[in-house]
Amino acid sequence: xxxxxxxxxxxxxxxxxxxxxxxxxxxxxxxxxxxxxxxxxxxxxxxxxxxxxxxxxxxxxxxxxxxxxxxxxxxxxxxxxxxxxxxxxxxxxxxxxxxxxxxxxxxxxxxxxxxxxxxxxxxxxxxxxxxxxxxxxxxxxxxxxxxxxxxxxxxxxxxxxxxxxxxxxxxxxxxxxxxxxxxxxxxxxxxxxxxxxxxxxxxxxxxxxxxxxxxxxxxxxxxxxxxxxxxxxxxxxxxxxxxx
Amino acid sequence: xxxxxxxxxxxxxxxxxxxxxxxxxxxxxxxxxxxxxxxxxxxxxxxxxxxxxxxxxxxxxxxxxxxxxxxxxxxxxxxxxxxxxxxxxxxxxxxxxxxxxxxxxxxxxxxxxxxxxxxxxxxxxxxxxxxxxxxxxxxxxxxxxxxxxxxxxxxxxxxxxxxxxxxxxxxxxxxxxxxxxxxxxxxxxxxxxxxxxxxxxxxxxxxxxxxxxxxxxxxxxxxxxxxxxxxxxxxxxxxxxxxxxxxxxxxxxxxxxxxxxxxxxxxxxxxxxxxxxxxxxxxxxxxxxxxxxxxxxxxxxxxxxxxxxxxxxxxxxxxxxxxxxxxxx
Ligand SMILES: Nc1ncnc2c1ncn2[C@@H]1O[C@H](COP(=O)(O)OP(=O)(O)OP(=O)(O)O)[C@@H](O)[C@H]1O
Ligand SMILES: [Mg+2]
Numbered sequence: 235x236x237x238x239x240x241x242x243x244x245x246x247x248x249x250x251x252x253x254x255x256x257x258x259x260x261x262x263x264x265x266x267x268x269x270x271x272x273x274x275x276x277x278x279x280x281x282x283x284x285x286x287x288x289x290x291x292x293x294x295x296x297x298x299x300x301x302x303x304x305x306x307x308x309x310x311x312x313x314x315x316x317x318x319x320x321x322x323x324x325x326x327x328x329x330x331x332x333x334x335x336x337x338x339x340x341x342x343x344x345x346x347x348x349x350x351x352x353x354x355x356x357x358x359x360x361x362x363x364x365x366x367x368x369x370x371x372x373x374x375x376x377x378x379x380x381x382x383x384x385x386x387x388x389x390x391x392x393x394x395x396x397x398x399x400x401x402x403x404x405x406x407x408x409x410x411x412x413x414x415x416x417x418x419x420x421x422x423x424x425x426x427x428x429x430x431x432x433x434x435x436x437x438x439x440x441x442x443x444x445x446x447x448x449x450x451x452x453x454x455x456x457x458x459x460x461x462x463x464x465x466x467x468x469x470x471x472x473x474x475x476x477x478x
Numbered sequence: 479x480x481x482x483x484x485x486x487x488x489x490x491x492x493x494x495x496x497x498x499x500x501x502x503x504x505x506x507x508x509x510x511x512x513x514x515x516x517x518x519x520x521x522x523x524x525x526x527x528x529x530x531x532x533x534x535x536x537x538x539x540x541x542x543x544x545x546x547x548x549x550x551x552x553x554x555x556x557x558x559x560x561x562x563x564x565x566x567x568x569x570x571x572x573x574x575x576x577x578x579x580x581x582x583x584x585x586x587x588x589x590x591x592x593x594x595x596x597x598x599x600x601x602x603x604x605x606x607x608x609x610x611x612x613x614x615x616x617x618x619x620x621x622x623x624x625x626x627x628x629x630x631x632x633x634x635x636x637x638x639x640x641x642x643x644x645x646x647x648x649x650x651x652x653x654x655x656x657x658x659x660x661x662x663x664x665x666x667x668x669x670x671x672x673x674x675x676x677x678x679x680x681x682x683x684x685x686x687x688x689x690x691x692x693x694x695x696x697x698x699x700x701x702x703x704x705x706x707x708x709x710x711x712x713x714x715x716x717x718x719x720x721x722x723x724x725x726x727x728x729x730x731x732x733x734x735x736x737x738x739x740x741x742x743x744x745x746x747x748x749x750x751x752x753x754x755x756x757x758x759x760x761x762x763x764x765x766x767x768x769x770x771x772x773x774x775x776x777x778x779x780x781x782x783x784x785x786x787x788x789x790x791x792x793x794x795x796x797x798x799x800x801x802x803x804x805x806x807x
Contacts, residue, residue: 292681315680318683332674334674335674343671346683391678
C-alpha cells in the first residue's frame, strides 16, 4: 500500500530527457521528479540549461526525447497550450507581461481555463490577496510597472490558472533584495495553499531556504540531488555557489 | 455613459452620416465620387488586414492574393457562366479561405519578417499564376466584366457611380463592425496577447496557431469579398494590378500602420490620408513613371514604422490628452 501511495504522489516525472534548440542538444539525459505538494528548486550556473529544462516541461521546445510525465500523462508530444490546460503554469524567465494591457487584463488573460465568470472573479480575488499591490494598480498598464510589479503580474497571471504545478524561472532576477525576499514569502504562501512549486533560482541560498528539495544542474545534466537542508551543508555547494 | 464613451460612439456615427450625405452634392459620374469610392474600399481592405496584421502583428504583405482571388472568381463565373457576382462573391471567399489555409500551414509558425517575406512570396505566386494561366484568366492582358446594364442589381452593375459608393460604404461599415466585434471579444484579446508577448500567450494556454489561423481566414474572406466589389466597380483589371505588391498588398498594410495598427479607426485615418495623397501624386506626376509608386510606398512604409509605429491616431490621442489636462488645470 505504501508503495502505491508514494507512486501516485509523483506529480511530475522526467526520465532520460534529451532536448535542445537545434541539432546539438542542451540537455543530456535529465532525470528528476517532483512529488505532489512539494517545493523543488533547480540551481546551477548560467547556461547550465535550467530554462531549457523548464521550457521542455511546458512544451516550448520544438523537440525533446525522453520521458516527461505529469500525473502519468506523457507531455513530450503536447503543445504548450495543452500543457497549460493540464494545470501547469510556467512563469518564464524575463518579465513576460502583456505591456499594453492593464494589470487586471493581464490577470484575466491567465484564466482561460475557467468557464464561468464567478470562478474567474474568485481566482482574481485570491491573486489580489496574494499581491495587494496588484489590486491597487489593477487599471495601470503592465508595461509601465516596475520590474518587481511586473514579476508579480507574471506570477499572478500564472496563479489565475489555479495550477497544480507552478513553474518559476528566476523570478527574482534583477530585483531589489527587499523585493526578492517579499517575493519568496509569497512563493511559500502559494506552496502552503497546496500548489506544487518548481523553482529555478540564481540565488542559491534563498532557493535552498525556500525549497524542500533541490537539484543542481551543470552542463545540461543533474549533478547533485538532495534535500535542501543537506545541500545547504554540502561542501561542494558551499564552495561553488554560496562562496563559503 | 461617460463623456468619452458617448464621444467614441457619436464621432464615428457622425463620420458615417457625413459619408452618407456627402455624395448627394457631387456629380454622380464624377471623379471626386470615384476617389471617395476608392477611399472607402481601401479603408475596408485595411480593416480586413487589421484583424490579423493589426491585432496580432502578423504583417502580411500578400493580401493581394485574396483580393485577386475574389475579383477573378466572380468575374470569371459571371463572364463564362453568367453567374451573378452576388453568388460568385461567395465562391471567391471560399477559394480565398482555402488559399489562406494552405498558406497558413507553413507560414503561421514563422515570426516577424520571415512571415512578411513568406506572405509576400505567396502573393507573387498568385500573380505569376494569374499571368500564365491564360485559358482561365485571360493572362497579362487582363479581364473585363461583361457589361450587362439591363440585368440591374443581379449583375451588380449600375448606371452611375452612386450605388457603388453606397456598396463600398456598406462594406466599410460591415468590415469595421466585424473588426470591432473581434477586437472586443476574448478572441481579440488572444490576438493582442500574441502581438504583445507570444511566449506568455502560449504558457497561459492560448493556442496561438489556431487563433492566428482563424484570424487569417476571416481576414482573407473579407478581403476576397472586397475584391469582387472592386472588379464590379472597375470593370477591367489585370494580374499585375489586382495581385500587385505596391498597388494592393503594401498599400493595405501601409494604410493601417499609418493610421494606427490594431485600432478601429486606424484604417479610417490611413485611407483618408493615403488615397487622396496618391491621387494628387498621380495627377501631378502622371502614371508615366512606372514603379515609382511602388518605390514611394516602400519608403513611406519604412519611414512611418520608424517615426511613429503607433500611427497617426496616437497623435490625435496625445493632443486630446493634453487638452484634457489643460482643462483640468
Ligand atoms: N533560443 C535558443 N536557441 C538556441 N540556443 C539556446 C536558446 N536558448 C538557450 N540556448 C542555449 O542553451 C544553453 C542553456 O541555456 P539556458 O537558458 O537553458 O540556461 P540557464 O541555465 O537557464 O541559464 P541562465 O541562468 O543564464 O538563465 C545555453 O548554451 C544557451 O546558449
Ligand atoms: Mg535561464
